[in-house]
Amino acid sequence: MDSPSSNHNPSQENGSLPDLLTEYMVDMKCEGCVTAVKNKLQTVDGVKSVEVDLSNQVVRVLGNSPVKTMNEALEQTGRKARLIGQGVPEDFLVSAAVAEFKGPQIFGVVRLAQVSMELARIEASFSGLSPGKHGWSINEFGDLTRGAASTGKVFNPSNEGTAKQPVGDLGTLDVDKNGESFYTGVKQQLRFADLIGRSIAVYETEDRSDPGLTAAVIARSAGVGENYKKICACDGTTIWEASDKDFVTSKV
Numbered sequence: 404m405d406s407p408s409s410n411h412n413p414s415q416e417n418g419s420l421p422d423l424l425t426e427y428m429v430d431m432k433c434e435g436c437v438t439a440v441k442n443k444l445q446t447v448d449g450v451k452s453v454e455v456d457l458s459n460q461v462v463r464v465l466g467n468s469p470v471k472t473m474n475e476a477l478e479q480t481g482r483k484a485r486l487i488g489q490g491v492p493e494d495f496l497v498s499a500a501v502a503e504f505k506g507p508q509i510f511g512v513v514r515l516a517q518v519s520m521e522l523a524r525i526e527a528s529f530s531g532l533s534p535g536k537h538g539w540s541i542n543e544f545g546d547l548t549r550g551a552a553s554t555g556k557v558f559n560p561s562n563e564g565t566a567k568q569p570v571g572d573l574g575t576l577d578v579d580k581n582g583e584s585f586y587t588g589v590k591q592q593l594r595f596a597d598l599i600g601r602s603i604a605v606y607e608t609e610d611r612s613d614p615g616l617t618a619a620v621i622a623r624s625a626g627v628g629e630n631y632k633k634i635c636a637c638d639g640t641t642i643w644e645a646s647d648k649d650f651v652t653s654k655v
């Protein structure tokens with residue numbers, strides 16, 4: 404997990420990231436494909452086990468490795484792969500959520516996974532931001548009519564957060580010179596049943612004193628074992644109900 408900066412980041416607690424089960428749909432046609440995928444994922448730091456279901460073309464990875472790292476490993480195998488679910492199986496009614504930032508200047512995705520009733524794991528990647536530090540938070544409303552400015556105050560259920568450190572305060576995004584930021588951490592007191600339909604907002608300033616740069620609504624995402632939809636084309640190729648941008652694809 405990223406180390407906290409000199410400014411306290413309430414989303415990053417001490418200790419390593421908690422384990423999650425992450426599921427991918429991967430283009431595999433034979434046992435050789437299975438071996439290649441398993442061997443590659445097993446070299447990734449934080450991966451504890453890899454289970455492959457060739458008949459459904461599903462790969463299940465247990466561990467605390469960030470999605471970005473696993474995506475890069477699958478990309479290196481030269482096979483198409485799509486993230487289809489993440490969470491703790493059978494433990495929570497809503498175990499995963501996502502907020503997608505679709506531009507036109509700022510793009511990104513924030514994935515949230517419920518680890519326990521009082522703990523969430525958060526991963527985020529952004530591009531198109533100005534270099535430096537940006538505050539970000541979970542806000543009260545999913546109203547994007549005026550962008551981040553219409554999403555209300557930082558989400559803070561009664562008797563849980565404090566005025567100085569609301570529950571929805573996600574701390575600071577550190578953006579590099581290319582305008583990109585990658586974050587992974589955990590956050591206490593987040594319960595997804597309370598978050599669906601609210602929003603995540605990103606600000607120009609670290610203290611969130613401006614109206615905000617962009618925002619996205621938090622939506623329910625597929626948990627493990629929930630997204631095995633597929634169809635077979637006449638040539639026998641298995642495809643999934645997703646656009647090209649949903650896939651991890653090889654660059655070689």
